Amino acid sequence: DAGITQSPRHKVTETGTPVTLRCHQTENHRYMYWYRQDPGHGLRLIHYSYGVKDTDKGEVSDGYSVSRSKTEDFLLTLESATSSQTSVYFCAISTSGGQETQYFGPGTRLLVL
Amino acid sequence: GIQVEQSPPDLILQEGANSTLRCNFSDSVNNLQWFHQNPWGQLINLFYIPSGTKQNGRLSATTVATERYSLLYISSSQTTDSGVYFCAVSNDYKLSFGAGTTVTVRA
Numbered sequence: 001d002a003g004i005t006q007s008p009r010h011k012v013t014e015t016g017t018p019v020t021l022r023c024h025q026t027e028n029h030r031y032m033y034w035y036r037q038d039p040g041h042g043l044r045l046i047h048y049s050y051g052v053k054d055t056d057k058g059e060v061s062d063g064y065s066v067s068r069s070k071t072e073d074f075l076l077t078l079e080s081a082t083s084s085q086t087s088v089y090f091c092a093i094s095t096s097g098g099q100e101t102q103y104f105g106p107g108t109r110l111l112v113l
Numbered sequence: 114g115i116q117v118e119q120s121p122p123d124l125i126l127q128e129g130a131n132s133t134l135r136c137n138f139s140d141s142v143n144n145l146q147w148f149h150q151n152p153w154g155q156l157i158n159l160f161y162i163p164s165g166t167k168q169n170g171r172l173s174a175t176t177v178a179t180e181r182y183s184l185l186y187i188s189s190s191q192t193t194d195s196g197v198y199f200c201a202v203s204n205d206y207k208l209s210f211g212a213g214t215t216v217t218v219r220a
Contacts, residue, residue: 031206042117042199042210050206058207059114090156094206101146102201102208104156 003027004105006091012111019078021108023091025071031094032074033058033102034066036087043090049074081112115140115202119211126190126218134185134214136200144203145176147185150213151196159185159198190218 003026013019023032031050035043035058045058047066055066063085067075078085091105116139126132136145147159160167160174162183167174171191176183187194195218201208 033208040212042212043201043208044210045207048206059209088154100144101158101161103158104148107154107156 004091004093004103006089006105006108008108009106010109012113013081014113015082016080019081019110019112021076021089021091021110023074023076023105025074025093027093028071029093029095030071031096032068033092033094034064034074034076035090035092036060036085037090037107038087046076046089081110083112086110086112114207115142115204115209117200117202117209117211119198119200119214121214122212124214124216126187126194126216128190128192128218128220130190130218131186131188132190132216134187134198134200134216136183136185136202136211138181138183138200138202138209140204141181142178142202142204144208145178145183146201146208147174147183148199148201149194149196150199156199187216190216192218192220194218 033048034046044060049055049068065077089108092102094102118137164178171188173186197213199213201210
């Protein structure tokens with residue numbers, strides 16, 4: 001599982017509240033990713049990071065921000081959660097530059113009421 | 114981004130049957146991966162296969178990059194093969210996923 005953990009694993013929150021999801025890895029991989037998974041859409045990239053303090057937007061970045069202050073942690077923040085952000089969120093790492101295998105964390109199930 | 118189409122969307126198999134899943138993509142890629150999501154939601158990487166053929170036990174995959182498709186073969190299916198199979202492709206850091214093929218293997 002490439003030493004990837006996500007916290008929390010489940011969260012229920014209300015519309016308008018801020019939410020931060022954490023991804024932690026133990027193997028010092030440079031590249032980290034946040035995806036969301038919704039029925040009928042597969043997984044869609046939200047943001048990714050190619051190093052400490054180096055991040056970029058993915059396909060569905062509106063309403064999300066990220067931070068990476070140290071190699072092992074990649075945080076995803078919903079500044080003001082909306083019901084459309086109810087989803088399952090997966091963190092992933094890749095062993096090098098996106099050109100090799102991606103390994104996924106266990107996921108966080110988020111419900112925004 | 115690159116468009117990824119997977120077929121069929123759903124597949125029901127009797128235990129012991131063989132099957133083929135297909136992934137078509139709209140642009141040239143230098144990264145293609147197959148994943149299995151089990152019924153508990155865990156995503157497992159099956160193959161990194163931007164071209165050529167690979168085998169791992171009862172699973173094998175072939176990618177014909179020049180024709181923009183990949184095939185995943187499941188032989189002698191088992192109930193533990195149930196779940197959703199995703200194809201994902203990229204020509205940069207960012208993987209684009211298909212919608213998946215849901216496989217149900219019945220005992």
